[in-house]
Amino acid sequence: MFRIEKTGHHGLYFPDLGIALDGSHPDAAATFVSHAHADHIPYNRKVTVHATPATLDLMKERGFRGKELPVDFGRKLTLEKAEVTLWPAGHILGSAMISIESNAGSLLYTGDYRTPPSPVSEGFDSPESADFLITEATFGLPIYKWKSHDQLAEEVRLFATDALRDGYTPIFLGYNLGKAQEIMHMLAPLDREIMIHGAGYKLCKVYNKYGFHLGNYSAYDREQCEGKLLVAPSSALSSGFASNVKRKRIAYCSGWAADESRRSQLSADALIPLSDHLDFFELIRFCKKIQPRKVMITHTPNPDVVQHYLTLEGLESEGLHFQIRQED
Amino acid sequence: MIREMKSDRELVLAVRFAGEGAFESISGKRASAGSRTIGQAAAQFCEIDYDVVYKACKTATGSHSEAIERLMENLPAATVKRIPKVHSLTQISELFEQLRKISSRIAKQEFLQKIWSGMSGNEIKFFIRMLSQGSLRIGFETKSIEAAISDAWHRELQQVRYAHMITGSLGETAVMARAGTLNEAVFRLFHPLSFMLAAPLEIPVAVPLENYVAEEKFDGMRAQVHADGKVIRLYSRDKNDITSSFPDLTQFFTSKEMPPTVLDGEICVYIDGKIQPFQQLQKRMGLKKPGKKILSDSPALFIAYDLLYTQGRPVFDLPLNERRVLLENQALKYHLPVSKQFRIYSENELEQSFEKALLHGNEGLMLKLETSRYEYGQRRKSWLKVKKPGGSIDTIVMYAHAGSGKRGGTYSDFTLGVRVSEDERYEEEFIPIGKAYGGYSDEELRKMNRRIKELTVEKYGPTLGLLPGLVVEIEFDDIVMNRRTKAGYTLRFPRFRTIRWDLRPEDVNTLRDVELLYRQKTEKAGLSNADHHSFFIPSANHFLS
Numbered sequence: 001m002f003r004i005e006k007t008g009h010h011g012l013y014f015p016d017l018g019i020a021l022d023g024s025h026p027d028a029a030a031t032f033v034s035h036a037h038a039d040h041i042p043y044n045r046k047v048t049v050h051a052t053p054a055t056l057d058l059m060k061e062r063g064f065r066g067k068e069l070p071v072d073f074g075r076k077l078t079l080e081k082a083e084v085t086l087w088p089a090g091h092i093l094g095s096a097m098i099s100i101e102s103n104a105g106s107l108l109y110t111g112d113y114r115t116p117p118s119p120v121s122e123g124f125d126s127p128e129s130a131d132f133l134i135t136e137a138t139f140g141l142p143i144y145k146w147k148s149h150d151q152l153a154e155e156v157r158l159f160a161t162d163a164l165r166d167g168y169t170p171i172f173l174g175y176n177l178g179k180a181q182e183i184m185h186m187l188a189p190l191d192r193e194i195m196i197h198g199a200g201y202k203l204c205k206v207y208n209k210y211g212f213h214l215g216n217y218s219a220y221d222r223e224q225c226e227g228k229l230l231v232a233p234s235s236a237l238s239s240g241f242a243s244n245v246k247r248k249r250i251a252y253c254s255g256w257a258a259d260e261s262r263r264s265q266l267s268a269d270a271l272i273p274l275s276d277h278l279d280f281f282e283l284i285r286f287c288k289k290i291q292p293r294k295v296m297i298t299h300t301p302n303p304d305v306v307q308h309y310l311t312l313e314g315l316e317s318e319g320l321h322f323q324i325r326q327e328d
Numbered sequence: 329m330i331r332e333m334k335s336d337r338e339l340v341l342a343v344r345f346a347g348e349g350a351f352e353s354i355s356g357k358r359a360s361a362g363s364r365t366i367g368q369a370a371a372q373f374c375e376i377d378y379d380v381v382y383k384a385c386k387t388a389t390g391s392h393s394e395a396i397e398r399l400m401e402n403l404p405a406a407t408v409k410r411i412p413k414v415h416s417l418t419q420i421s422e423l424f425e426q427l428r429k430i431s432s433r434i435a436k437q438e439f440l441q442k443i444w445s446g447m448s449g450n451e452i453k454f455f456i457r458m459l460s461q462g463s464l465r466i467g468f469e470t471k472s473i474e475a476a477i478s479d480a481w482h483r484e485l486q487q488v489r490y491a492h493m494i495t496g497s498l499g500e501t502a503v504m505a506r507a508g509t510l511n512e513a514v515f516r517l518f519h520p521l522s523f524m525l526a527a528p529l530e531i532p533v534a535v536p537l538e539n540y541v542a543e544e545k546f547d548g549m550r551a552q553v554h555a556d557g558k559v560i561r562l563y564s565r566d567k568n569d570i571t572s573s574f575p576d577l578t579q580f581f582t583s584k585e586m587p588p589t590v591l592d593g594e595i596c597v598y599i600d601g602k603i604q605p606f607q608q609l610q611k612r613m614g615l616k617k618p619g620k621k622i623l624s625d626s627p628a629l630f631i632a633y634d635l636l637y638t639q640g641r642p643v644f645d646l647p648l649n650e651r652r653v654l655l656e657n658q659a660l661k662y663h664l665p666v667s668k669q670f671r672i673y674s675e676n677e678l679e680q681s682f683e684k685a686l687l688h689g690n691e692g693l694m695l696k697l698e699t700s701r702y703e704y705g706q707r708r709k710s711w712l713k714v715k716k717p718g719g720s721i722d723t724i725v726m727y728a729h730a731g732s733g734k735r736g737g738t739y740s741d742f743t744l745g746v747r748v749s750e751d752e753r754y755e756e757e758f759i760p761i762g763k764a765y766g767g768y769s770d771e772e773l774r775k776m777n778r779r780i781k782e783l784t785v786e787k788y789g790p791t792l793g794l795l796p797g798l799v800v801e802i803e804f805d806d807i808v809m810n811r812r813t814k815a816g817y818t819l820r821f822p823r824f825r826t827i828r829w830d831l832r833p834e835d836v837n838t839l840r841d842v843e844l845l846y847r848q849k850t851e852k853a854g855l856s857n858a859d860h861h862s863f864f865i866p867s868a869n870h871f872l873s
Binding site for chain 1: 376377380381384385388389390391394395398399401402403465786787788789790793
């Protein structure tokens with residue numbers, strides 16, 4: 001069995017292998033980053049990092065200044081004590097699951113993942129099996145079951161066209177990296193001008209570089225934004241984003257939008273449950289497919305529920321407590 | 329939409345289901361299926377484990393009905409059992425009636441499962457919300473329904489509201505609005521009127537005290553007595569019929585054989601000339617048919633302080649001082665206990681009277697504007713209350729919940745816990761004792777939010793789970809026993825007093841401390857009423873003094 005330690009607030013460290021995941025460790029011989037969301041990037045911005053080229057590009061846009069060791073999907077990297085392969089995780093552009101093979105057996109670390117994958121990611125693929133599976137379970141309750149991507153895309157486009165028809169400016173709230181680009185990709189067929197919040201704009205260029213079409217977009221310009229399709233993180237609204245536009249309608253796009261309680265907390269006109277994580281049922285299915293000797297569950301206050309279902313499937317599992325979620 | 333309802337019956341049901349619930353508020357009818365009964369029935373239907381799976385889903389959504397809706401839609405075991413069909417309003421109403429008549433929990437659960445098999449997840453959610461006489465949570469509450477009724481038939485909103493208050497029934501109001509007979513809305517006996525409520529008095533006093541009369545505030549249960557000869561009905565503050573819980577009071581009023589009368593006042597337990605602590609009354613509150621022993625151990629007394637209807641006419645539109653004269657006349661004639669009124673002219677006197685009231689075993693003071701009408705269903709400044717906090721304890725913040733509205737974007741609601749780490753009855757370190765929503769300044773809230781960030785160990789949608797590290801002192805009105813909670817006690821009106829940056833988690837009060845406070849409260853006895861007459865039964869003498 002692998003010894004697993006927590007490193008920093010967010011990462012894992014395997015002392016027997018000298019490998020750190022999504023966090024840096026002073027003794028680490030190699031540090032891997034699964035994807036470029038803030039809660040998975042090491043605090044130390046100057047550490048040497050193994051990651052997919054897209055993840056490294058996104059990290060640089062977000063202030064990463066360390067040495068880059070790009071690893072392509074599917075290429076086996078041989079380290080001193082282990083062999084490491086990255087698999088497309090379907091979460092956001094560049095996101096990877098990390099598989100580690102060593103004398104102690106094989107281990108698959110999912111990072112954040114989604115299957116079926118986000119259409120603005122490199123898709124989803126995984127090894128056939130693993131001895132140990134460390135999986136996120138952000139939406140690890142049977143109340144979470146997503147609608148199909150096509151259905152959600154239809155909701156997004158309908159919200160936009162209805163708003164424009166009624167003379168309102170539609171605003172989509174979603175995280176800057178991943179969610180914002182997926183929304184833009186959904187809106188692209190409408191062939192209308194899209195404006196995206198500045199921090200997200202830079203990241204869109206990386207998506208373009210990797211061949212993803214995000215429609216006809218420009219960076220948010222307060223004076224010009226009325227009547228455009230606007231995309232911003234939810235925090236932007238309270239700092240004056242589009243506050244000069246009187247007639248606007250707001251759609252909050254997040255897996256948490258599935259919860260009614262969100263309706264009363266946000267003054268949104270629509271809640272679109274668009275998540276970049278897999279749902280409960282997809283999670284259980286994936287664990288069954290991998291058939292590990294043990295599943296270790298993270299990113300949920302309710303590992304008990306996932307455990308309960310895995311036990312029913314004949315899989316051994318336990319909760320692995322090491323970090324908190326910042327943003328879906 | 330309500331304009332299109334064909335029959336009066338459908339119109340009544342439509343507005344009732346939207347605004348009141350399965351049954352008319354004033355009917356006293358309730359389905360009495362608790363959330364546990366419903367939750368277990370749903371878990372069984374969906375073939376999931378109640379304790380492990382269902383409870384976690386309920387916690388995540390914060391709502392039984394929402395959790396059930398989604399489980400019903402998501403789980404294959406639940407979808408294959410259901411073939412949704414169209415239900416008319418009348419059919420739904422009949423289902424509620426049938427359910428009401430079932431008494432055993434098992435039979436209730438079987439009945440629920442049977443009818444759910446013909447409903448969509450969404451229908452099941454709203455069915456459950458109506459069943460618990462609660463809000464549908466669609467942002468369309470009583471006020472919106474009154475406005476809709478007013479819009480639908482172009483009636484004055486004021487008139488619609490008045491009719492609703494008088495009849496206590498949205499259904500009846502809608503039917504009258506449609507027929508154009510709102511002006512015929514008359515107050516009728518045995519239809520409880522919404523209670524007039526008191527706002528807290530702010531110190532320093534900003535109201536002209538000379539315009540107010542004072543009474544001591546009894547620590548009992550607010551109630552309305554409707555009497556017509558030998559027919560007596562008692563209603564609680566939420567307009568439930570509680571007559572059967574108080575046969576002693578019913579008997580008292582029956583013996584008076586009063587002409588049609590409505591009294592507003594307080595039910596207290598009264599022994600040997602002393603009003604007993606609220607906790608003793610609480611023992612009787614849930615009992616539908618109290619036995620002989622509890623009736624003799626905890627005899628009830630009704631102290632009247634307002635008169636709403638007398639001699640066959642409503643008097644709630646008269647000013648308080650005129651109602652008071654009528655009340656005293658009636659109390660004199662029928663020997664009814666009534667509150668004592670007195671005058672307070674300065675803040676100094678206010679303080680003295682307040683301390684005296686506490687000494688008498690009462691809860692505090694009421695100040696009532698002499699010229700005020702009975703403002704049913706409203707909480708304005710015509711009635712003011714002065715209460716002393718029941719106590720305070722140091723608690724640990726266990727969970728933080730994202731606020732809404734003005735507090736949106738910050739964590740402003742908190743689940744607070746007491747310590748049980750050395751309590752052999754529990755395995756946990758801390759268990760919840762209550763939730764607090766207010767009482768802090770914006771600055772304190774900001775500071776707490778910064779600390780919360782550091783303590784967060786788990787995030788679940790709008791809720792954060794915290795490591796023990798933030799101690800707050802809370803104030804509450806009272807401690808009540810509540811077997812449904814893990815602690816066995818809940819606090820009434822908990823609110824913040826101060827953040828105790830100086831205290832550590834091990835300084836937090838224990839559940840044993842809470843239990844001790846509870847016992848002290850129940851044993852606390854005030855002075856005999858004979859020594860202070862915070863209420864009295866008028867006789868010719870009293871009017872001389």
